Amino acid sequence: MDLNHISGRAGAQAPQQAVIPVRPKDQVAFSCRLCGDCCRRVENSIMLEPLDAYNLGQYLRACGAGVDNIEDVYGQHAHPSLLHDAYPIFLLNTQGEDQSCVFLKDGRCGVYEGRPHVCRLYPFTVKGGDRGRRFMYYQYLDSHASHFEGGRVKIGDWMYRNFTKDAKAFLEMEASMLPELGALLRKLGPDGRRQFLFRLLYYRYYNYELDRPFLPQYQENQRQLIDALRKEV
Numbered sequence: 001m002d003l004n005h006i007s008g009r010a011g012a013q014a015p016q017q018a019v020i021p022v023r024p025k026d027q028v029a030f031s032c033r034l035c036g037d038c039c040r041r042v043e044n045s046i047m048l049e050p051l052d053a054y055n056l057g058q059y060l061r062a063c064g065a066g067v068d069n070i071e072d073v074y075g076q077h078a079h080p081s082l083l084h085d086a087y088p089i090f091l092l093n094t095q096g097e098d099q100s101c102v103f104l105k106d107g108r109c110g111v112y113e114g115r116p117h118v119c120r121l122y123p124f125t126v127k128g129g130d131r132g133r134r135f136m137y138y139q140y141l142d143s144h145a146s147h148f149e150g151g152r153v154k155i156g157d158w159m160y161r162n163f164t165k166d167a168k169a170f171l172e173m174e175a176s177m178l179p180e181l182g183a184l185l186r187k188l189g190p191d192g193r194r195q196f197l198f199r200l201l202y203y204r205y206y207n208y209e210l211d212r213p214f215l216p217q218y219q220e221n222q223r224q225l226i227d228a229l230r231k232e233v
Contacts (some may be wrong), residue, residue: 010168019125019138028139030123031151036100036107038122046092048078050205051170053090054117054214057115061210070208077102086185086193088201092116120162124155128175135171137196169215177222184229192232199228 022028037105048056053073060067067073074080093102105112109119118125123140130136137155185193185200193200203225208217 018141022124022137022139022155024137024159027152027154029149029151030153031149034108036104036109039099039101039104039109040098041120042092042101043094044081044091046101046116046118048074048090048092048116049170050208050218051214052118053078053167053205054208054210055117056111056114057208057210059111069210070204074205086190087182088097088197088204090205104219117167120123120164120167121159126159126163126171128171135168168214170218173215173219173222177226180226181222181229184233187233188229196229196232200214203228 053070056077057067057070057073057100060073067076074090078092081089081091083089093103094100095104101109109115125140126135127138127140128135139158185196188196203221207216207221
């Protein structure tokens with residue numbers, strides 16, 4: 001289980017999407033047609049990370065959409081699954097015969113300002129870098145051929161507009177924490193992971209207040225999670 005390679009599109013639940021590496025200085029063919037097609041046929045495909053749920057919670061609460069806390073986001077708009085049969089994640093719900101995102105309304109994103117990280121970056125994705133690089137950038141190669149016609153975008157400009165400061169900090173914290181988390185979970189074994197599941201869900205996903213900044217809460221939660229796991233193994 002390589003938890004260091006978790007990304008916003010959950011390949012364990014949906015067919016693995018091909019990606020190619022790109023650089024900030026690269027210009028690639030892409031044009032958003034506002035067609036909503038990338039929001040369709042996404043059943044069990046879009047992972048809702050803790051920062052995504054926090055941002056959605058704040059946005060939906062401000063809109064009076066029946067969300068009071070982060071638990072409401074998971075309970076109303078997502079469902080749990082297991083990545084690599086071991087690691088709990090949450091996936092956005094879908095609706096209709098075309099398995100469209102639950103937030104797609106009349107062909108448009110109904111939570112555009114609070115949309116998840118993977119949606120902001122599409123058709124690109126980011127992971128923690130190596131060999132002195134802060135981040136590594138990739139482009140999805142998917143079936144929406146019309147998205148890659150009629151325009152060009154520079155990767156660096158796209159990331160400047162869509163890769164937020166909090167998302168960068170979250171990804172770097174994830175990259176520093178997930179290897180140890182994965183190693184500790186492996187040491188627990190299947191029975192130990194089942195017994196630890198509630199605490200993992202609590203610290204990883206639920207223990208956030210929408211009125212407080214996300215990153216300090218995340219950092220403290222992960223510290224407590226790692227400390228608890230160390231005691232178990």
